Amino acid sequence: MKRPLAAITGLSLLFSSALANAADYAVPPPGYTPDMSSDEAGLWMQVDKAEAAIKVSPALVRDEALNKYVRDLVCKLAAEHCGSIRVYVMEVPGFNAYMMPNGAMVVWSGLLLRMENESQLALVLGHELTHYKHRHSLDQFRRVVNTSGAMMFVSFATAAAGVGLLGSLAQLAAVGGLLAHSRDQERDADVGGFEVLAANGYDPSQAPAIWRYASEESNANPNHSKALFFATHPAPEERMTSMTKRAEELQSTRNDWTVNADAYHAATDPFLKRWSEGELARGEPDESVILFRRLAAGAPSRGIFQYFLAESYRKRNAQNDLAAAQVSYRGALACADAPAEAWRGLGLVAMKSGDNAAAKDAFIRYRDAAPDAGDKAMIDFYLTQL
Amino acid sequence: MKRLNGMKHVNRLAALALMLLSASCAQVTLVEAGKPVVVGNGLTVMPQRQWNQIKTDHILWTADGPGVNQVNFYTGIKTGKPLFEIVGVKDQAIGAFDAKMLPNDIQDLVVASMGKQGYQNVRPGNLTPCPFGKLTGFCFDLTFATPDGLEMKGMTMARKQLDTLDLFLFQAPGEYYYGELAPTVGKVFASAQTN
Numbered sequence: 001m002k003r004p005l006a007a008i009t010g011l012s013l014l015f016s017s018a019l020a021n022a023a024d025y026a027v028p029p030p031g032y033t034p035d036m037s038s039d040e041a042g043l044w045m046q047v048d049k050a051e052a053a054i055k056v057s058p059a060l061v062r063d064e065a066l067n068k069y070v071r072d073l074v075c076k077l078a079a080e081h082c083g084s085i086r087v088y089v090m091e092v093p094g095f096n097a098y099m100m101p102n103g104a105m106v107v108w109s110g111l112l113l114r115m116e117n118e119s120q121l122a123l124v125l126g127h128e129l130t131h132y133k134h135r136h137s138l139d140q141f142r143r144v145v146n147t148s149g150a151m152m153f154v155s156f157a158t159a160a161a162g163v164g165l166l167g168s169l170a171q172l173a174a175v176g177g178l179l180a181h182s183r184d185q186e187r188d189a190d191v192g193g194f195e196v197l198a199a200n201g202y203d204p205s206q207a208p209a210i211w212r213y214a215s216e217e218s219n220a221n222p223n224h225s226k227a228l229f230f231a232t233h234p235a236p237e238e239r240m241t242s243m244t245k246r247a248e249e250l251q252s253t254r255n256d257w258t259v260n261a262d263a264y265h266a267a268t269d270p271f272l273k274r275w276s277e278g279e280l281a282r283g284e285p286d287e288s289v290i291l292f293r294r295l296a297a298g299a300p301s302r303g304i305f306q307y308f309l310a311e312s313y314r315k316r317n318a319q320n321d322l323a324a325a326q327v328s329y330r331g332a333l334a335c336a337d338a339p340a341e342a343w344r345g346l347g348l349v350a351m352k353s354g355d356n357a358a359a360k361d362a363f364i365r366y367r368d369a370a371p372d373a374g375d376k377a378m379i380d381f382y383l384t385q386l
Numbered sequence: 387m388k389r390l391n392g393m394k395h396v397n398r399l400a401a402l403a404l405m406l407l408s409a410s411c412a413q414v415t416l417v418e419a420g421k422p423v424v425v426g427n428g429l430t431v432m433p434q435r436q437w438n439q440i441k442t443d444h445i446l447w448t449a450d451g452p453g454v455n456q457v458n459f460y461t462g463i464k465t466g467k468p469l470f471e472i473v474g475v476k477d478q479a480i481g482a483f484d485a486k487m488l489p490n491d492i493q494d495l496v497v498a499s500m501g502k503q504g505y506q507n508v509r510p511g512n513l514t515p516c517p518f519g520k521l522t523g524f525c526f527d528l529t530f531a532t533p534d535g536l537e538m539k540g541m542t543m544a545r546k547q548l549d550t551l552d553l554f555l556f557q558a559p560g561e562y563y564y565g566e567l568a569p570t571v572g573k574v575f576a577s578a579q580t581n
Contacts, residue, residue, distance in 0.1 A: 283498025
């Protein structure tokens with residue numbers, strides 16, 4: 001496959017202003033480990049503890065096929081750095097992925113739920129690989145120590161030690177907070193991610209969509225802070241604009257761009273129900289409505305997204321939400337993969353709306369479709385009330 | 387990148403622990419076995435063993451410390467109010483009880499509220515009607531993890547009464563503590579009576 005090298009080189013030059021702000025660290029050679037007497041070795045020692053905790057975390061997804069899919073993709077994107085990167089998929093519903101300076105990459109299930117194809121995932125993974133290759137964490141670590149002194153290092157070490165003891169996602173957050181990348185580093189990683197995406201033949205027009213997703217979810221919820229991936233990043237709107245421009249420049253350089261949607265769905269489909277339940281359990285139905293509305297619109301034959309859209313409406317229960325939920329439950333039930341719970345949802349909405357006949361019909365259908373459901377006794381009780 | 391929400395969750399639970407710790411200096415009392423205890427909204431329960439009681443915005447019992455196991459008695463929750471306060475989160479961001487809610491809705495609200503507290507992968511199960519005093523209430527189980535990754539279990543019993551909600555919630559680590567205390571807590575829940 002011919003790579004658009006000229007275009008990519010041009011891209012790098014085009015964004016040289018962003019790169020000029022990034023740290024001037026050499027890309028670590030494959031198999032790199034820092035000198036034991038260096039501060040970088042101290043940094044690695046602490047994140048090694050964090051990585052050790054991740055390995056025993058109950059949130060670690062251990063499914064072999066899914067891990068292989070993500071690992072193979074990372075390896076393809078990382079090229080000669082493949083052997084230096086270790087990938088961990090964690091069942092955490094937020095929109096996030098992050099890279100540790102020692103080569104440990106963590107991908108949250110919330111990110112996988114939100115991506116629509118391999119091209120989109122490749123952009124995020126390429127972004128994280130750029131953080132690794134450009135050693136952004138080391139740069140940031142030195143800045144923090146230089147500006148805040150030794151106490152910050154102690155705080156960091158303490159946080160990382162907690163990770164080691166408890167396998168704590170929370171302590172990992174503390175580590176991440178202390179090593180948060182600067183906006184310039186994020187812009188640099190954006191450029192790097194985009195280069196990796198294009199160099200591997202992934203459709204660049206998929207890139208701006210990721211920032212649009214983030215922006216739409218974030219804007220839908222006045223009570224919520226930015227999605228984790230974007231907390232310190234440039235505004236999604238800024239990235240959408242710059243990514244769109246880059247994509248347009250690249251688009252005509254070849255005509256065989258790929259998105260690999262089928263491979264992506266084959267790898268992630270078995271987990272969609274569980275990850276979607278986790279999304280709803282975050283208790284942010286405003287964001288969930290936006291997410292599942294998008295996923296349902298993108299895959300109208302997928303009842304599962306219609307179902308979770310309906311659940312989001314029902315849980316939010318704002319004006320007209322029950323009616324919207326009813327429409328989506330019915331939409332889900334028209335699809336081959338509709339979960340039996342769609343009948344339950346339809347029954348609950350009908351019961352709350354005072355339509356006892358419809359509620360009774362839906363509950364009976366739910367009971368028939370899922371005779372061993374954990375809430376069967378509750379449904380039987382509802383039926384006695386109708 | 388920065389995992390700000392994770393930090394917030396740590397802070398929320400740390401603040402809760404600090405609040406309970408502070409409270410423990412002044413307001414920890416001993417609950418004796420075999421003597422009925424008023425837990426709010428005209429409800430009494432009968433403890434089968436000794437408990438440490440901490441009174442904050444609600445009554446909490448613990449056998450080994452609130453960081454290890456908790457029996458929470460949230461009572462008299464009115465329409466428009468959250469099930470419980472969460473440090474650092476505005477009430478309107480938590481989600482509120484509504485008297486029109488069905489048991490499934492209240493179960494969803496418990497799950498979402500615990501998610502806001504910082505617990506991970508909160509999953510309910512076994513929603514079923516159960517006696518609550520002289521009324522029919524409902525019960526369900528929970529599994530979840532703390533932000534530290536500790537796997538937890540929960541047992542909940544609730545009822546709606548005159549447009550208010552009474553909710554009892556027991557939570558403990560799945561390893562040892564839950565199984566050790568669940569039978570006793572189940573008897574406490576079953577003993578609920580209206581004055």
